[in-house]
Amino acid sequence: MPIEESVEYAIRVQDVSKVYRLYEKPIDRLKESLSLSHKNYHKDFFALNGISFQVRKGETVGIIGTNGSGKSTILKIITGVLTPTSGEVQVEGVISALLELGAGFNMEYTGIENIYMNGTMMGFSRKEMEAKLQDILDFADIGDFVYQPVKTYSSGMFVRLAFALAINVEPEILIVDEALSVGDVFFQSKCYRRMEEIRQNGTTILMVTHDMGSVIKYCDRVVLLNKGSFIAEGAPGKMVDLYKKILANQMEDLEEELQEMNDFSGGIGDSGRENGENPADGRADKEGLMKEHITINPNRTEYGDGRAQIYDLGMFDERGNLTNLLLKGEYFTIREKIRFLEDIPAPIFTYTIKDKKGAELSGTNTMFEGADIRPVKAGDEYEVNFRQKMTLQGGEYLLSMSCTGFEQGEHTVYHRLYDVANITVISNKNTVGVYDMESKVEAVYHPVERKS
Numbered sequence: 001m002p003i004e005e006s007v008e009y010a011i012r013v014q015d016v017s018k019v020y021r022l023y024e025k026p027i028d029r030l031k032e033s034l035s036l037s038h039k040n041y042h043k044d045f046f047a048l049n050g051i052s053f054q055v056r057k058g059e060t061v062g063i064i065g066t067n068g069s070g071k072s073t074i075l076k077i078i079t080g081v082l083t084p085t086s087g088e089v090q091v092e093g094v095i096s097a098l099l100e101l102g103a104g105f106n107m108e109y110t111g112i113e114n115i116y117m118n119g120t121m122m123g124f125s126r127k128e129m130e131a132k133l134q135d136i137l138d139f140a141d142i143g144d145f146v147y148q149p150v151k152t153y154s155s156g157m158f159v160r161l162a163f164a165l166a167i168n169v170e171p172e173i174l175i176v177d178e179a180l181s182v183g184d185v186f187f188q189s190k191c192y193r194r195m196e197e198i199r200q201n202g203t204t205i206l207m208v209t210h211d212m213g214s215v216i217k218y219c220d221r222v223v224l225l226n227k228g229s230f231i232a233e234g235a236p237g238k239m240v241d242l243y244k245k246i247l248a249n250q251m252e253d254l255e256e257e258l259q260e261m262n263d264f265s266g267g268i269g270d271s272g273r274e275n276g277e278n279p280a281d282g283r284a285d286k287e288g289l290m291k292e293h294i295t296i297n298p299n300r301t302e303y304g305d306g307r308a309q310i311y312d313l314g315m316f317d318e319r320g321n322l323t324n325l326l327l328k329g330e331y332f333t334i335r336e337k338i339r340f341l342e343d344i345p346a347p348i349f350t351y352t353i354k355d356k357k358g359a360e361l362s363g364t365n366t367m368f369e370g371a372d373i374r375p376v377k378a379g380d381e382y383e384v385n386f387r388q389k390m391t392l393q394g395g396e397y398l399l400s401m402s403c404t405g406f407e408q409g410e411h412t413v414y415h416r417l418y419d420v421a422n423i424t425v426i427s428n429k430n431t432v433g434v435y436d437m438e439s440k441v442e443a444v445y446h447p448v449e450r451k452s
Helices: 026-034 071-079 111-121 126-140 143-147 155-167 185-200 212-218 236-247 251-259
Strands: 009-023 042-056 060-064 086-091 095-098 173-177 204-208 221-226 229-234 301-303 308-316 325-327 331-340 348-354 360-365 381-389 395-407 410-426
Touching (some): 009 026, 009 071, 009 204, 026 042, 042 071, 042 086, 060 071, 060 212, 060 236, 071 086, 071 095, 071 173, 095 155, 111 126, 111 143, 111 155, 155 173, 173 185, 185 204, 185 212, 204 212, 212 410, 229 236, 229 251, 236 251, 236 325, 308 395, 308 410, 348 381, 360 395
Parallel strands (some): 042 229, 060 204, 060 221, 173 204, 325 410
Antiparallel strands (some): 221 229, 301 410, 308 331, 331 381, 348 360, 395 410
C-alpha cells in the first residue's frame, strides 16, 4: 500500500515477511548444508507474508487475529528483537516495548538493576532514570522485592515491574503484547488508566490483545491478520466483525465482506440504532441454514413430543451479521424457524439466556410479549424474531429456545433446545452485577465558601 508522504508516521511496515525453515529431522539441516547440488531438505513456513501498514504519530492501533497469525512476530520485528526475511520497517521515535515476560530483563539482576539497565538500553542516562525511579516504583508497588533478583518474583510481580518501567519512561512509542493478561484486575485497570493518560499526551501506542472490548474502547484503528497474512485494516468495530468471521471459520462470508468494505459507514454506534431499526429486517438469509454460520453446541440437550421441530436458528448483531459475538449496548436479534408436523392450536415460542453455571438471566416468549400467534396445521412453518438490546455484562453465556403450548391446562413441550449455542458479549464498560442498568450520572459540585 502506498505511503502518504504528507502524513507523519511513527511506524512504517512495508512488505515484511518472516520465513522459517522447517526440517523433518535434525540431520536434514546438516544434509542441506553439505549438499553439493543445493538440494532442499526443508519447507518454508511464512510466519509473516508481505505485511504492510503504517501507524501515524499519536495514534493507537491494535493488531488482532487468531493464535498463529503473526501478531507477536511483527511486534518483535518492529522492536528489533527479530530481523525480517524481507521487507522494511521504519520507526520514528523512542520505543518502550512490553513483549512477553522476561524480554529485556536479566533474571539474576535485582529489580532496581533491571530498571537502570533497561533505561540505558532505551537511551536514558543514569541521572534521567534516577528522576523517573520513584514513579516507576510507586506504580509497580512491589515493595522491597525491587531489591531482590527478579528470578524470585512471581509472574504478577514481574509484569507489574515490567509495565511500570515501560509506561513511566515517557516513551514516544509504546508497544504492548498481551502483557496485561497476567496482572490482577485492579492492576490491569491501573495500567489502562495510565495508557489513556499517555495516549492523551500524544504517545503512539501499538497493542496486541485478544480483549475485543479493549480494542473497541482504546484503538483508533485496527489491523487484522490471519495465518501470517494481512486481511484488512480500519475502524475497530468493523475489524472486530471480520475477526468474528475468522473465529467462526466463515471464510466465504469474510471474502464477501472484504469486497463490500467500501460500503461500510464506520465504527460502533451509528445513527438510527437507538430507535430500534433492524438492519437485518428484510435482508435475505445467507444461502443454507443460519445455524451453519454460527457455533452450535454439539452436546446440547433437546427433547419434546416431536409435533414441532426448531429446524434452524441464528443470532444477528446490529449490522445484520450472523454471529455468536455480540457487543454490549447494541441491538441484536434471535431468530428461530419452526416446522409443525401436526396441528397445534396455540404454540408458544421462547428463548432463555443463562450463565455458565446454569442460572437463568433473561428471556421471554411470545405469550409474555402478547404476539399474535395463530393456530397451525401440519406442514405449516413459523419464523420468529426476538429483537432486544444487549445489556448483559461482557462474558460468556448460553442460549436455549423452545416451542411449547398449553393443552387441557397442561404445559406441553413440542421441542426444546437446551444450551444450543453460546453467546459471547464484548464490552468496553462493565458495571457491577449481571446486567447494566445504563445509569446516567449527574454530579453537582458545591464548594464551601472559604475566607480569603
